[in-house]
Amino acid sequence: MIKTAHLRSEVVKNIMLLTSGTALSQIVAYILTPVITRLYSPAESAELGLYVRIVSAGAAIATARYELALPVVKLDHHSFRVYHFALKITLITSCAALVVSLFPVLLAKDVSGITFYLSIPFGIALLAFQNLGTNWSVRMKQFRLISYSKVVSSGVGNLLKVVFGFLNTGYIGLILGTVIGFIAGGFFFLKDFRTTKNKYSVKSRSPRNSLLAKEYMEFPKINLPHTLMDMGKELLIAAILWELFSQREYGLYNHTYQMLRMPLVLIGASIGQVFFQRCAEKINQGENITPIAIQSVKTLFLFSILPFTIVFFFGSELFVFVFGDEWKDAGEYSEIMAPWFMINFVSSPISSLPLILKRQASFFLMAVFGSLLMIATLVLPNWIYEATIYETLWITSISQAVYLTIVIFVILSFAKNWKK
Numbered sequence: 001m002i003k004t005a006h007l008r009s010e011v012v013k014n015i016m017l018l019t020s021g022t023a024l025s026q027i028v029a030y031i032l033t034p035v036i037t038r039l040y041s042p043a044e045s046a047e048l049g050l051y052v053r054i055v056s057a058g059a060a061i062a063t064a065r066y067e068l069a070l071p072v073v074k075l076d077h078h079s080f081r082v083y084h085f086a087l088k089i090t091l092i093t094s095c096a097a098l099v100v101s102l103f104p105v106l107l108a109k110d111v112s113g114i115t116f117y118l119s120i121p122f123g124i125a126l127l128a129f130q131n132l133g134t135n136w137s138v139r140m141k142q143f144r145l146i147s148y149s150k151v152v153s154s155g156v157g158n159l160l161k162v163v164f165g166f167l168n169t170g171y172i173g174l175i176l177g178t179v180i181g182f183i184a185g186g187f188f189f190l191k192d193f194r195t196t197k198n199k200y201s202v203k204s205r206s207p208r209n210s211l212l213a214k215e216y217m218e219f220p221k222i223n224l225p226h227t228l229m230d231m232g233k234e235l236l237i238a239a240i241l242w243e244l245f246s247q248r249e250y251g252l253y254n255h256t257y258q259m260l261r262m263p264l265v266l267i268g269a270s271i272g273q274v275f276f277q278r279c280a281e282k283i284n285q286g287e288n289i290t291p292i293a294i295q296s297v298k299t300l301f302l303f304s305i306l307p308f309t310i311v312f313f314f315g316s317e318l319f320v321f322v323f324g325d326e327w328k329d330a331g332e333y334s335e336i337m338a339p340w341f342m343i344n345f346v347s348s349p350i351s352s353l354p355l356i357l358k359r360q361a362s363f364f365l366m367a368v369f370g371s372l373l374m375i376a377t378l379v380l381p382n383w384i385y386e387a388t389i390y391e392t393l394w395i396t397s398i399s400q401a402v403y404l405t406i407v408i409f410v411i412l413s414f415a416k417n418w419k420k
Helices: 002-039 042-063 076-107 111-139 143-166 171-200 207-215 218-244 247-260 262-284 290-323 325-347 349-356 360-385 389-416
Strands: none
Touching: 002 143, 002 290, 042 076, 042 111, 042 171, 042 218, 042 247, 042 325, 076 111, 076 171, 076 207, 111 143, 111 171, 143 171, 218 247, 218 360, 247 262, 247 290, 247 325, 247 389, 262 290, 262 349, 290 325, 290 349, 290 389, 325 349, 325 389, 349 360, 349 389, 360 389
């Protein structure tokens, strides 16, 4: 009984550490976003949305998703060898991306275009390193380090977006602010990596690194295609909305998407990281994880009721008040998309369970169906009867809410039926 109480208090402490750091980073973002939306147009926001999606996909390729293996590997020094191997892949991939980016740079007609393309390989390397550092810190329960990184990255990045906005740099100001924010947040993980490297004396060319990477090959073989499918879906969504409607409409959608993800980033991701680390421990010890999975879903459902209900009924008014009149349509989008993002928020922590339950293949098939469903609901209404973007988003929101609800029950059944 005493041991259980101690474990619960440790989990709560870790969640509070992560949540407080994430909260502070998002508070900085919330304070500065109304300024940023008055300095940049929806069309410029669309350029940032496209850039972030390209870099996110590139970062997933760069690490081959080995960052997700770091909390799962049984021994710390073995996990660090996988970390080291993933960094080597990141360096090679980023250099390849730099070479590829030189081709569009030669065709670019202005400084903004050149900066956009050259920023991609650097963004990939920096984001990949942040992802690796975060998951290593999750393994080592260094949740304070993750919090520091998030706060500094958000603070530096958003402040620079404001500064560049006043300098009338256009959308490049948004991208440069994002990249420099990555650099600032990554310093914490760089210092920790150098300390840990000295501790374990791991050499970059050690054959043991490759052997351990092969042992956890399921992550690049199964999770990487899954992730790339999700990232590809996001890029395809950008192209669809940009083509069927306009760059401005995609910019409004992208802003709405980012704002509705705030609760997920603020609370869901923090709980998810602690939840993932705790479940990995329990699985390695052969213990049942179903009770904490169900508790996680219930907790986030309760957290989600108030904020998403407010958005559903008053999204338009909130967006005008906070971001300005130019973003009224984004507020209307938020009302439509609220049910979808509420269920997405609730499902976020347990979505990592298939990784440690070795059900990645089954979950991948479900994700394929979810992606095809979303693309279909965005494209077909417009093709069939020239649906407006409002009608299209209603169909997408409802279908995704139903799909994610089914996903929750399927993942819980994975946990219930798991056997070591």
